Amino acid sequence: MNKPVLYVLLLLLFFTTNSFGQNGNTNKPEQFHNSPSVIDCSESSLNSIFNTAAGQTINLSFPGNFSFSGNVTSNLVKYNNLQTAVIQSAALDNTIFSVSKIKNKDNSITYLGRIINTRYFDGYELQRNTAGNYQLIKIETGRLMQDCKQL
Numbered sequence: 008m009n010k011p012v013l014y015v016l017l018l019l020l021f022f023t024t025n026s027f028g029q030n031g032n033t034n035k036p037e038q039f040h041n042s043p044s045v046i047d048c049s050e051s052s053l054n055s056i057f058n059t060a061a062g063q064t065i066n067l068s069f070p071g072n073f074s075f076s077g078n079v080t081s082n083l084v085k086y087n088n089l090q091t092a093v094i095q096s097a098a099l100d101n102t103i104f105s106v107s108k109i110k111n112k113d114n115s116i117t118y119l120g121r122i123i124n125t126r127y128f129d130g131y132e133l134q135r136n137t138a139g140n141y142q143l144i145k146i147e148t149g150r151l152m153q154d155c156k157q158l
Contacts, residue, residue, distance in 0.1 A: 038102065038127035039145060043071040046143040048133065053118045053141060056092045057082065057108050065094060067104075069143070075104055075122065100124060106133060123148055 046069045059065045059079045066076040077096030084090045088110040096102050106120030118141060120133035131143040 035126065035128040037129045038099065038124060039129050039131070042073055042145070044145040046071050046073050046131070048141040048143055050116070050118070050141060053106065053133075054108070054116075056094065056106055057090050059092070073143075075099070077102075077104070100126065102127075102130075121146075 048069060052067055052069070056065060056067070056079070059082065061079050061082045063079050064077065065079055066074065068074045075094065075096055076098060077094040080093045080095050082090070082092040089107065091105065091107040094104040094106075096104070102122060102124040104120065104122045106118060109117045109119065111117060117135070118133055121130060122143065123130040125148075128147060130146055130148045132146045133141060134144050135141055
Protein backbone atom coordinates (compact mmCIF):
# COMPACT_ATOMS: atom_id res chain seq x y z
CA MET A 8 0.00 0.00 0.00
CA ASN A 9 1.49 3.36 -0.93
CA LYS A 10 2.01 6.09 1.64
CA PRO A 11 -0.77 8.49 0.50
CA VAL A 12 -3.40 5.72 0.68
CA LEU A 13 -2.17 4.75 4.13
CA TYR A 14 -2.25 8.43 5.13
CA VAL A 15 -5.89 8.76 4.06
CA LEU A 16 -6.93 5.59 5.85
CA LEU A 17 -5.19 6.69 9.05
CA LEU A 18 -6.77 10.13 8.75
CA LEU A 19 -10.24 8.62 8.40
CA LEU A 20 -9.60 6.32 11.37
CA PHE A 21 -8.35 9.25 13.46
CA PHE A 22 -11.37 11.38 12.50
CA THR A 23 -13.76 8.57 13.38
CA THR A 24 -12.00 7.84 16.66
CA ASN A 25 -11.90 11.48 17.73
CA SER A 26 -15.38 12.46 16.68
CA PHE A 27 -17.18 9.43 18.07
CA GLY A 28 -14.99 8.87 21.09
CA GLN A 29 -15.85 12.26 22.51
CA ASN A 30 -19.61 11.93 22.23
CA GLY A 31 -21.96 9.47 23.85
CA ASN A 32 -23.12 6.92 21.28
CA THR A 33 -26.20 5.70 23.07
CA ASN A 34 -29.67 6.99 22.30
CA LYS A 35 -28.64 8.87 19.18
CA PRO A 36 -31.31 9.09 16.49
CA GLU A 37 -30.88 7.57 13.06
CA GLN A 38 -30.51 10.23 10.41
CA PHE A 39 -30.98 7.94 7.41
CA HIS A 40 -33.69 5.59 8.70
CA ASN A 41 -35.84 6.25 5.58
CA SER A 42 -32.92 5.96 3.15
CA PRO A 43 -31.79 2.80 1.36
CA SER A 44 -29.10 0.66 2.97
CA VAL A 45 -27.15 0.55 -0.30
CA ILE A 46 -26.94 3.43 -2.78
CA ASP A 47 -25.21 3.08 -6.14
CA CYS A 48 -22.72 5.84 -7.01
CA SER A 49 -21.40 6.49 -10.48
CA GLU A 50 -17.76 7.39 -10.85
CA SER A 51 -18.80 10.47 -12.82
CA SER A 52 -20.85 11.71 -9.84
CA LEU A 53 -17.95 11.12 -7.51
CA ASN A 54 -15.51 12.80 -9.88
CA SER A 55 -17.77 15.87 -10.14
CA ILE A 56 -17.05 16.55 -6.48
CA PHE A 57 -13.40 17.17 -7.31
CA ASN A 58 -14.29 19.63 -10.06
CA THR A 59 -16.11 21.85 -7.56
CA ALA A 60 -14.10 24.55 -5.82
CA ALA A 61 -14.21 25.24 -2.10
CA GLY A 62 -17.01 27.68 -1.33
CA GLN A 63 -19.28 26.43 -4.12
CA THR A 64 -22.48 24.46 -3.70
CA ILE A 65 -22.84 20.98 -5.15
CA ASN A 66 -25.95 18.86 -5.64
CA LEU A 67 -25.41 15.12 -5.92
CA SER A 68 -28.31 12.88 -6.94
CA PHE A 69 -28.12 9.13 -6.53
CA PRO A 70 -30.52 6.30 -7.39
CA GLY A 71 -33.14 5.43 -4.79
CA ASN A 72 -34.23 9.04 -4.40
CA PHE A 73 -31.16 9.90 -2.31
CA SER A 74 -29.41 13.23 -2.71
CA PHE A 75 -26.66 15.07 -0.92
CA SER A 76 -26.40 18.82 -1.40
CA GLY A 77 -24.12 21.20 0.36
CA ASN A 78 -21.22 23.58 0.43
CA VAL A 79 -17.78 22.32 -0.54
CA THR A 80 -15.80 23.42 2.52
CA SER A 81 -12.48 22.15 1.18
CA ASN A 82 -11.05 20.58 -1.95
CA LEU A 83 -7.36 19.96 -1.46
CA VAL A 84 -4.76 18.25 -3.60
CA LYS A 85 -2.23 16.44 -1.43
CA TYR A 86 0.69 15.04 -3.37
CA ASN A 87 0.19 14.37 -7.07
CA ASN A 88 -2.04 11.35 -6.48
CA LEU A 89 -4.36 12.33 -3.64
CA GLN A 90 -7.23 14.82 -3.56
CA THR A 91 -9.73 15.15 -0.72
CA ALA A 92 -12.96 17.13 -0.70
CA VAL A 93 -15.39 17.81 2.12
CA ILE A 94 -19.03 18.77 1.61
CA GLN A 95 -21.16 20.05 4.47
CA SER A 96 -24.92 19.81 4.08
CA ALA A 97 -26.99 22.36 5.99
CA ALA A 98 -30.14 20.55 4.82
CA LEU A 99 -28.93 17.41 6.64
CA ASP A 100 -28.06 19.09 9.96
CA ASN A 101 -24.49 19.89 8.83
CA THR A 102 -23.70 16.29 7.93
CA ILE A 103 -20.29 15.87 6.30
CA PHE A 104 -19.46 13.94 3.13
CA SER A 105 -15.69 13.50 3.06
CA VAL A 106 -14.35 11.81 -0.06
CA SER A 107 -10.86 11.17 -1.37
CA LYS A 108 -9.71 10.45 -4.91
CA ILE A 109 -6.54 8.37 -5.13
CA LYS A 110 -4.60 7.90 -8.34
CA ASN A 111 -2.95 4.49 -8.15
CA LYS A 112 0.42 3.55 -9.67
CA ASP A 113 -1.35 1.95 -12.64
CA ASN A 114 -3.24 5.27 -13.18
CA SER A 115 -6.54 3.77 -12.06
CA ILE A 116 -8.63 5.83 -9.63
CA THR A 117 -9.90 4.72 -6.23
CA TYR A 118 -12.47 6.67 -4.20
CA LEU A 119 -12.83 6.46 -0.41
CA GLY A 120 -15.31 8.34 1.73
CA ARG A 121 -17.93 8.59 4.42
CA ILE A 122 -21.09 10.50 5.14
CA ILE A 123 -21.23 11.11 8.88
CA ASN A 124 -22.64 13.34 11.58
CA THR A 125 -21.58 12.84 15.20
CA ARG A 126 -25.11 13.66 16.40
CA TYR A 127 -26.57 10.60 14.65
CA PHE A 128 -26.16 6.85 15.00
CA ASP A 129 -25.93 6.06 11.29
CA GLY A 130 -24.07 7.18 8.19
CA TYR A 131 -22.65 5.83 4.96
CA GLU A 132 -19.31 4.47 3.84
CA LEU A 133 -18.23 4.57 0.20
CA GLN A 134 -17.13 1.12 -0.95
CA ARG A 135 -16.37 -0.62 -4.22
CA ASN A 136 -18.32 -3.86 -4.67
CA THR A 137 -17.01 -7.07 -6.27
CA ALA A 138 -18.26 -5.93 -9.68
CA GLY A 139 -16.10 -2.80 -9.36
CA ASN A 140 -18.98 -0.37 -8.86
CA TYR A 141 -19.08 2.20 -6.08
CA GLN A 142 -21.82 2.14 -3.47
CA LEU A 143 -22.67 4.02 -0.32
CA ILE A 144 -23.25 1.34 2.31
CA LYS A 145 -25.20 2.30 5.43
CA ILE A 146 -23.15 1.94 8.59
CA GLU A 147 -24.00 2.25 12.25
CA THR A 148 -21.45 4.82 13.31
CA GLY A 149 -22.58 4.49 16.92
CA ARG A 150 -21.27 0.90 16.91
CA LEU A 151 -17.87 1.82 15.49
CA MET A 152 -16.70 3.27 18.75
CA GLN A 153 -17.92 2.50 22.22
CA ASP A 154 -18.57 5.40 24.55
CA CYS A 155 -15.21 6.20 26.18
CA LYS A 156 -16.56 8.46 28.92
CA GLN A 157 -15.71 7.44 32.42
CA LEU A 158 -18.51 7.01 34.90
